[in-house]
Amino acid sequence: xxxxxxxxxxxxxxxxxxxxxxxxxxxxxxxxxxxxxxxxxxxxxxxxxxxxxxxxxxxxxxxxxxxxxxxxxxxxxxxxxxxxxxxxxxxxxxxxxxxxxxxxxxxxxxxxxxxxxxxxxxxxxxxxxxxxxxxxxxxxxxxxxxxxxxxxxxxxxxxxxxxxxxxxxxxxxxxxxxxxxxxxxxxxxxxxxxxxxxxxxxxxx
Numbered sequence: 001x002x003x004x005x006x007x008x009x010x011x012x013x014x015x016x017x018x019x020x021x022x023x024x025x026x027x028x029x030x031x032x033x034x035x036x037x038x039x040x041x042x043x044x045x046x047x048x049x050x051x052x053x054x055x056x057x058x059x060x061x062x063x064x065x066x067x068x069x070x071x072x073x074x075x076x077x078x079x080x081x082x083x084x085x086x087x088x089x090x091x092x093x094x095x096x097x098x099x100x101x102x103x104x105x106x107x108x109x110x111x112x113x114x115x116x117x118x119x120x121x122x123x124x125x126x127x128x129x130x131x132x133x134x135x136x137x138x139x140x141x142x143x144x145x146x147x148x149x150x151x152x153x154x155x156x157x158x159x160x161x162x163x164x165x166x167x168x169x170x171x172x173x174x175x176x177x178x179x180x181x182x183x184x185x186x187x188x189x190x191x192x193x194x195x196x197x198x199x200x201x202x203x204x205x
Contacts, residue, residue: 002027003079004128006070008060009033009192013171014085017193026081029070033059033084037097045090046137049122052086053135057124060084080128081202087121087192089166090139096166105156105167109175113147117168119190125201134201138194140185142170145178 005026007018015030022028033056040055042048060082064070074080089096091111099105111117118141126133151174161167169175170182170190182190 001077003077003081004029004070004074006031006060006064006074006080006082008056008082008084011192013191014193017188017191017195018083021195022198027073027077029073031060031063031067031070033057033063035059037086043095045088045095045120046122048095049086049088049120050135050137053084053122053124054133056084056086057082057126057133061126074128078129081205082126082128083198084124085121085192087119087165089117089168090120091115091117091166096168098165099162099167102156102162105161106152108167109147109152109155109161112144112168113152114145116141116143117166118142119165119168119185119192121189121192121194123194123197123201125198125205127205130205132205134204136197136201138185138189138197140182140190142168142182142185142190143180144175145180147175147178151175151178 005022006029010032035055037052040051118139120139122137124135154174155161155172160169
């Protein structure tokens with residue numbers, strides 16, 4: 001049997017990336033922390049994402065206690081861990097979370113045309129065996145050529161951007177064809193999961 005890796009997210013892409021990197025070593029489980037992120041505020045993207053990732057871990061561990069089946073799986077093999085995340089887009093000194101409307105999504109994406117934007121993410125890893133947690137921040141910067149009005153409207157019409165920080169969906173085909181580069185970072189890190197950060201934190205526990 002493999003130890004549990006509990007991923008505290010409702011984001012489909014984060015789940016897919018976690019599976020691709022860790023499912024051979026861990027039994028993957030998924031549970032949304034279910035917190036109201038807007039109750040936690042800071043003007044510093046590193047502080048904000050750190051506080052939210054930690055709050056998600058607190059909520060996730062509380063939810064685990066109420067799930068006897070999951071508790072049994074965690075206790076059956078040593079080495080079980082939980083992971084939570086938070087990410088924001090940072091553009092021109094502004095922290096951007098999920099857009100509140102279609103119009104805001106359009107405005108956000110227009111700003112990225114012939115420009116660049118950064119993501120800041122905090123990852124929190126908890127060891128059920130050691131009852132210890134560690135966190136680490138990562139950031140990426142993505143550069144774009146000019147995005148046409150039609151490109152932007154197609155991105156918004158597809159809808160995924162309405163559920164993403166900063167209305168930013170790096171894997172969208174209309175965004176991707178105008179992307180110059182990601183530096184620093186990788187596409188997976190832009191999508192919200194840094195496998196290298198998780199590996200580093202696991203090695204430190």
